[in-house]
Amino acid sequence: MRISVIGAGYVGLVAAACLAKLGHAITLVDIDEAKLKQIAGGISPIHEPGLDEILSQVSVETTSDYERIGGSDLILICVGTPCNQDGAMSLEYIEKAARQVSRVLRLKANYCVVAVRSTVVPGTTEELVIPILEQSGKKVGRDFGVCMEPEFLQEGKAVYNYMNPSRIIIGQLDERSGDVLAELYKHVKAPVIRTSIRTAEMIKLASNAFLGARISLINEIGNMCKALGIDTYEVAKGVGLDDRIGSKFLNSGIGFGGSCLPKDLRALIARSRQIGYEPEILERVLKLNDGQALRMVELLKTHVSLKGATIGILGLAFKPGTDDVRDCGAIKIVEALLDGGAAVRAYDPAAMDNFRKLFPQIGYAGPDEVLESDAVLIVTEWEEFEHLDYTGKIVIDGRRVSKAREARIYEGVCW
Ligand code: UGA
Numbered sequence: 001m002r003i004s005v006i007g008a009g010y011v012g013l014v015a016a017a018c019l020a021k022l023g024h025a026i027t028l029v030d031i032d033e034a035k036l037k038q039i040a041g042g043i044s045p046i047h048e049p050g051l052d053e054i055l056s057q058v059s060v061e062t063t064s065d066y067e068r069i070g071g072s073d074l075i076l077i078c079v080g081t082p083c084n085q086d087g088a089m090s091l092e093y094i095e096k097a098a099r100q101v102s103r104v105l106r107l108k109a110n111y112c113v114v115a116v117r118s119t120v121v122p123g124t125t126e127e128l129v130i131p132i133l134e135q136s137g138k139k140v141g142r143d144f145g146v147c148m149e150p151e152f153l154q155e156g157k158a159v160y161n162y163m164n165p166s167r168i169i170i171g172q173l174d175e176r177s178g179d180v181l182a183e184l185y186k187h188v189k190a191p192v193i194r195t196s197i198r199t200a201e202m203i204k205l206a207s208n209a210f211l212g213a214r215i216s217l218i219n220e221i222g223n224m225c226k227a228l229g230i231d232t233y234e235v236a237k238g239v240g241l242d243d244r245i246g247s248k249f250l251n252s253g254i255g256f257g258g259s260c261l262p263k264d265l266r267a268l269i270a271r272s273r274q275i276g277y278e279p280e281i282l283e284r285v286l287k288l289n290d291g292q293a294l295r296m297v298e299l300l301k302t303h304v305s306l307k308g309a310t311i312g313i314l315g316l317a318f319k320p321g322t323d324d325v326r327d328c329g330a331i332k333i334v335e336a337l338l339d340g341g342a343a344v345r346a347y348d349p350a351a352m353d354n355f356r357k358l359f360p361q362i363g364y365a366g367p368d369e370v371l372e373s374d375a376v377l378i379v380t381e382w383e384e385f386e387h388l389d390y391t392g393k394i395v396i397d398g399r400r401v402s403k404a405r406e407a408r409i410y411e412g413v414c415w
Pocket of ligand 1: 248260261
């Protein structure tokens, strides 16, 4: 199939690379020429296992010129939907992309399908995207089709997730639109579910709401366990064996970060308020999450006075396997440490360059030097942290790194 992917960010780049690997002819459109050049050279601009390898094997046409996508059978809109100040989703990039696609549709002779793959709040595709596409003078359902297909990729596992999906959700305007997308997934073993467009939009946000709620709930249990002298990981193991609950996503710690869960929950809350419904559970989920990382600093203060101390940080990325520091717990922790008068020395195997852009004033060093600090906080559970020597150290662990228990003073945030 001739497929155009709009947006060479996380979602678009992984889709473009994997679809090319599956044998489709891909045109990847972005405004960032430098990024496109890198991709054309077979190098991924993001740290994602397996992506460089695929990019070096396949041929993806990269361009900033929308005229090049005129021959597409399928156009995937994969641009970012960041948060506004008030928590609502910013639809600026979606709107811009839809306008560009609309210009392409105006000149297009054959039927094609436009699929929104960006995460959007329910109603966006029908109320914003379709009206813009129809400004082309073409009629939706007759001249072109529309779908909303949410993505469920996890950073650090995105290529694997793309090739081995848990489910495919096709939110379709009509059968004809859905058939074009379904053709892409003929080979997939996972369930392929066809829904209305706004149901698909909601499935994505509801999935992230469940994941976020689950993490905040286990953290709440963990905070209680800590105070009661109970090991929350043993509790989670016992609870997770109930197959109605399941054992995944029950790791208590410093809470969830990244570019998706916090943003998507905020967006869903904002959308809910727009329709006059106060989403009480989701608000509490976010509130608990906002305070969770700072519990590490409170624990630290029971052992070390911050003023004049040097505090080491092991791990900056919002989770292992990525260089992404968006909405990561380390941001709140470092801010609190600096506010308290401490000097900070940090190490992360992948995310130091990104974190340095946010905090150029702190020190960056190798793990051994970080361990020389007055106390150390483990903020991301990189596997290599299981091989460090913690003997004699003061360690506050936000992520359950077993080896760190050998420290002179060891405290887990929830255990
Ligand atoms: C999340 C979802 O898991 C994906 O399904 C979804 O497609 C994606 O958002 C998205 O909307 O695009 P991701 O942001 O990559 O994926 O990260 P997760 O693996 O979900 O982790 C999120 C955060 O939760 C991390 O900070 C992680 O450390 C934390 N977490 C996760 C916990 O604190 N405990 C757990 O048990 C699991």
